[in-house]
Amino acid sequence: MTDLLVLEGATIAFDLDGTLVESAPDLIGSVNAVLIAHGYQPLPYERGRPFVSRGARWLLEFGLRSAGEPEPAARAAALFGGFIAYYSDHIADETRPFPGAIEALKTLRLAGATLVVCTNKPTGLSRSLLTKLHMAGLFDGVVGIDAVTAAKPNPAHLIEAVQAVGGNLARTIDSP
Secondary structure, X not given: OHHHHHHOOOEEEEOOEOOOXXXXXXXXXXXXXXXXXXXOOOOOHHHHHHHHHHOHHHHHHHHHHHOOOOOHHHHHHXXXXXXXXXXXXXXXXXXXXXXXXXXXXXXXXXXXXXXXXXXXXXXXXXXXXXXXXXXXXXXXXXXXXXXXXXXXXXXXXXXHHHHHXXXXXXXXXXXX
């Protein structure tokens, strides 16, 4: 632990989906629930998994395009509210922290680091997910897309997340 003392007072910003938690099963499952409810073929998991990092709206549009929808962007916009409602209810059905993530976060907190989630997922959904996975108490803040002036990868998102927890940008580490 003495090697970690260098982290005292540092701020460490983490992405959520794909970094701390494996959320692809619930994201693709929610896309498929919406697709099936509206008469479309579901998106095969293997086909959608590589694109989860592009965001839920993009993934829904991709699912619609894959199902043959002639206007996938417009249809995705019309169905996105239904996706959010379904996903909110099923956000942690299969989503799990990656092995070792919770232990690593606890170690970083014990070393004196300030931890913040910096995600393009909406803040409320992020907090809900972290609460259901018993991870919320490990973070000093959760800063989603709706709480900042610009989405990642714009540096403003990270800067604003660090500022939200009173961190020093010169002593900040960002997870990929």
